[in-house]
Amino acid sequence: MSSYLDSALGFTLPGRHARGRVARLGTVLDEVLGAHGYPAAIERVLAEALVLAALFGSTLKDATGQLTLQAQTQGGVIDLLVCDYRGGVMRGYIRHDPERLGELPADPSLFALFGKGYLAITFDQTMTKERYQGIVPLEGGSLAQAAESYFAQSEQIPSLVRIGVARLPDGRHVAGGLLLQHLPEGEEGRDRIHTRLDHPEWEHVAALGGTVQGEELTDPALPLETLLWRLFNEDEVRVLPPVALAQGCRCDPDHIRSVIERFPADERAEMADEAGLIHVDCEFCASRYSIEAALG
Structure with a gap:
């Protein structure tokens, strides 16, 4: 497998007061999905959720902290989705109704899969014993859009989230994602009430980040650093040490x-x-x- 898989990379654009994460999963996906034998539509949703967990979880400064992403629904084909991240180790599953799924088109909408539901994102900081949870409705066309709503509503931080999912000719799964955020006063930010969605710096960064293609996010031969350079070559990009990602369960x-x-x-x-x-x-x-x- 490529060394450019199963890792998350943090970065900052100091000249634009922006920060972000880029992540790509390979073996992690194969191991999680291989344990269940999900239909293709369910595999795709879980792959997207695992990418979100990698992007969000890798922002934790507490190495023993945990990120949990959970979607509960009413009236949808999917009854429950859960993913979590701790110290680079990830796991996830989906509970769904196979018969109802069989009645949907091959590429069902987010509403068809989840019905009326919500996305809950929980950060548990073990060292400080702090726990923070944000909840947003599962709206929009994808989990990425729901995640953007989470940051806009719960964090008041302008954010862009892009996710790509692919299956390689040899049957392996690959998924990648980009999380981009604007902090007007730099990495630490000022009071979030002052963060403007229409700030010129953010419009510039979001426009560049929005050009990323799904094929770039899922290309196992493309280094994550090279992807960032392609997107933001007009600006200084400071890259943080990569975080290795792995599949693992804590059942005992x-x-x-x-x-x-x-x-x-x-x-x-x-x-x-x-x-x-x-x-x-x-x-x-x-x-x-x-x-x-x-x-x-």
Whole structure:
């Protein structure tokens, strides 16, 4: 696999008071999607969500902090979408109705998939024990547009989000994304109430960032630094150290066993199958754990 996959790169445009992240996923996608065998439309949505999680999660200054992206819906084919990021390790899954999905066109709209729903983005800072959550309606034509609404409404920061998803001829999945934000007083910004959506500097940066093509975001042979130079060669670009991304689940058989042990013996017996085993499935990685009901 290319070294230009499964990484996120932070950058700043000091002369334009802007900052951003660019990320590209390869093996991470194959491992997450391969555990579930989703239909193509569901694979695409989860790929987009994982890219958002990579872009947002890699902004965490606390290496032990966690970013969780969750979409809950009413009346949609997708009932629940969850992705999270911690220290570069990512996971995600989607719960959906296969029969209803089969009634939709091959490229269903965001509303057809989610119906009436909302996108919740939660930042948990472990070191400071701070937790912040922003919630926005799932509106627009894509998750990228919903993410832009999140930053405009919850953060009051003008932002541009672009995502590309592709499947290579050999069957591998690739997805990439660009997050671009305007901070008038530099990286730290001033009070957000003073951030103008129509600031000339932001209009310039957003216009350049908006030219990025999906093929560039998903090209496994294109270095992320080269992509940034293509977009912003008129300005100074300062690149931060890259963040390596990987798939990983935190399901723990010992923890699952300890939870089951808390149930009374008669309830454990009811949960068990004919062989006396209680089966617990992890929705993230599709692993199954079989625990003996007669514990102790």
